[in-house]
Amino acid sequence: MRSSEEVKKIRLTDKIRVLNSGLFIVIGITIVFRSIYLLSGIYLLFPCVVGTGFIGLGIYRLKFVVQYLRDKQ
Amino acid sequence: MSTELSNTPTSTQLHHELRRDITVWGSYMWGYADVGADIYAALGLVIAAAQGAASLAFVVAGLVYIMIGFAYTELASAYPVAGGGNYFALRGLGDFWGFTAGIALLLDYTIDIALFAVASAGYINFFLPYLGVDPNHFILIIGSFKINYLWLLESLGLVFFLIWLNILGIKESSLFNEVIGVFDIIIESSVIIFGFLFAWKPELLVQQWQTSFPTLHQFMYGSSLGIISFVGLESISQAAQETKRPATIIPRTSITLIFTVFIFATAFSTLSLGVLPWQTFAQHIGDPIATLAHAIPYIGLIAGPVTALLGATILLISANSGVMSASRLTYSMSEFSLLSKWFDKVSPKYRTPVRTIVVFSGIGILEILLAFLTPEAMDTLGNMYAFGATLGYLIVFVSMIKLRFSDPYTPRPYRMPFNIKIPYKGKAVDFPVLGVLGFLGVGMVLFEVILTHKIGRIAGPAWVILGILYYIYFRKHNNMPVTKSLKRDWEAHQIDVLTSAEEYDLVEEYKLALKERDEELRRSEKNKIDR
Numbered sequence: 001m002r003s004s005e006e007v008k009k010i011r012l013t014d015k016i017r018v019l020n021s022g023l024f025i026v027i028g029i030t031i032v033f034r035s036i037y038l039l040s041g042i043y044l045l046f047p048c049v050v051g052t053g054f055i056g057l058g059i060y061r062l063k064f065v066v067q068y069l070r071d072k073q
Numbered sequence: 074m075s076t077e078l079s080n081t082p083t084s085t086q087l088h089h090e091l092r093r094d095i096t097v098w099g100s101y102m103w104g105y106a107d108v109g110a111d112i113y114a115a116l117g118l119v120i121a122a123a124q125g126a127a128s129l130a131f132v133v134a135g136l137v138y139i140m141i142g143f144a145y146t147e148l149a150s151a152y153p154v155a156g157g158g159n160y161f162a163l164r165g166l167g168d169f170w171g172f173t174a175g176i177a178l179l180l181d182y183t184i185d186i187a188l189f190a191v192a193s194a195g196y197i198n199f200f201l202p203y204l205g206v207d208p209n210h211f212i213l214i215i216g217s218f219k220i221n222y223l224w225l226l227e228s229l230g231l232v233f234f235l236i237w238l239n240i241l242g243i244k245e246s247s248l249f250n251e252v253i254g255v256f257d258i259i260i261e262s263s264v265i266i267f268g269f270l271f272a273w274k275p276e277l278l279v280q281q282w283q284t285s286f287p288t289l290h291q292f293m294y295g296s297s298l299g300i301i302s303f304v305g306l307e308s309i310s311q312a313a314q315e316t317k318r319p320a321t322i323i324p325r326t327s328i329t330l331i332f333t334v335f336i337f338a339t340a341f342s343t344l345s346l347g348v349l350p351w352q353t354f355a356q357h358i359g360d361p362i363a364t365l366a367h368a369i370p371y372i373g374l375i376a377g378p379v380t381a382l383l384g385a386t387i388l389l390i391s392a393n394s395g396v397m398s399a400s401r402l403t404y405s406m407s408e409f410s411l412l413s414k415w416f417d418k419v420s421p422k423y424r425t426p427v428r429t430i431v432v433f434s435g436i437g438i439l440e441i442l443l444a445f446l447t448p449e450a451m452d453t454l455g456n457m458y459a460f461g462a463t464l465g466y467l468i469v470f471v472s473m474i475k476l477r478f479s480d481p482y483t484p485r486p487y488r489m490p491f492n493i494k495i496p497y498k499g500k501a502v503d504f505p506v507l508g509v510l511g512f513l514g515v516g517m518v519l520f521e522v523i524l525t526h527k528i529g530r531i532a533g534p535a536w537v538i539l540g541i542l543y544y545i546y547f548r549k550h551n552n553m554p555v556t557k558s559l560k561r562d563w564e565a566h567q568i569d570v571l572t573s574a575e576e577y578d579l580v581e582e583y584k585l586a587l588k589e590r591d592e593e594l595r596r597s598e599k600n601k602i603d604r
Contacts, residue, residue, distance in 0.1 A: 016255065016259065020258070020259070020262055023262065023266055024262075026266075027265065027266050027269050027270070030269060030270060031269055031273075034273070034275060035275055038275045038276060039275050039276075039279060043275075043278070043279045043282065046128040046129075046132070046278070046339065046343045047275060047278070047343060049132065049339055050336065050339050050340045050343050053332070053335070053336035053339065053340075054336060054340070056332075057332060057333060057336050060329070060332070061329075
């Protein structure tokens, strides 16, 4: 269990991680939508791997924000 | 299991001779420093070989890498010591295979130092025209050799700088990695985000797939080079002994790193082929990321210098990881009597293994000098890089599977997914199905390396053979068995390792498992006597 002092502390690296993770989700959605609009069949494979990968990575990285908010409560 | 304690480092040694001061972020950055840089060197080489199917080559290599990553995560969290693959093979397969895995990985670390120092210097040269200096003017012709001596001297200077940095100690170099790593992650993400938003043309990606699909030989060469984009998890294992609460930190760090790197590598190749024709990257093997960034609208004008700076820094921290890993691996090998004790010496002033840092960085320097005598220094070094990695990983997979059977009592905070329970000596053992698939995958890549890498298939095995000859001499000279292993009390050692790592819960769990095993043995002995 982390102390309340630790919970209050938001470092610059945490802020960068949140921003970066949010951008990963945005870019993932953009890649998937652009690919679906323009491509079909096997050619959708790589853009979809990359797009969904970024969305997943962004969500995974943002899990710690949820943890932070829970700890704060 | 032997109860004789011999040639096994004690907890006192483990605790006092190397410091545990790497945090979650530091551990992640050690890995990222290695893996994040690999794509800067490998992207151009892979696209030049696999052409329109470069993304597929990265995906194939990446899937193998994910399985390697899972295996390393399991082993590094269960055995958090500095040896990495060498230690796992030593525990699972004995001294000889431990040495073989170690020497293969050592080849990789020395190449890591050489390749990334050369690549980093190459990115530094990007700035010379801005200063009115043409780097192509610094060519020295000796017989049939054409040597770019400015590039050579820059590379050597960088290696000497890293030697000095590592002699100062892990804390200093870890901080160095972390600061530069944050900067690199931001820039790398920006290139991907701006690239996909403003420059990526999915139809170009499809067109290149349809019109420039490689031959099988080209694809095999490309995908085997692709594996070098993913070498880096070993660094986390190397740093495990110096990581706080490794059983908790290593799985978190590794799993995040595995998927981050896989997505980034696939993203860079998919983005590249959707922005520019593959031939453009084939012409810019030295600076593919800068070429890609330059083609992105809005940021393209400044993207060249920024990505060149990015390339130079991230490649430098990757070379730094190589120095760190090589020195710690040799330290570990000498601790277990696989190398001379001469390497065991820790500087009383800096508390770092100075001799191993100097000797194996020195080999890196020698490799740089030899590589510059070939037509393409980076290609020569890259060729050898894949051999060492795949051979080492192959042995690690076998060790991981073997340890599931021979050492089921060691607590494993993380296990590779997809296991089936099979009975073994009256006990149910989790058989790693993914471990077998990983072994086959790495075996396939090693086969590709031997089949398609002209220099790697000769120089790589030559290095291993030379290493084995040294091993035979060293063991015979010191009256130790060559093909057999020294007797070691691994159980006491495991308790020492976990205790020095402050993993007290795991120590208790391990002791309990051993106690249950001993009671069971006593019961079965008693039953035999009663009968």
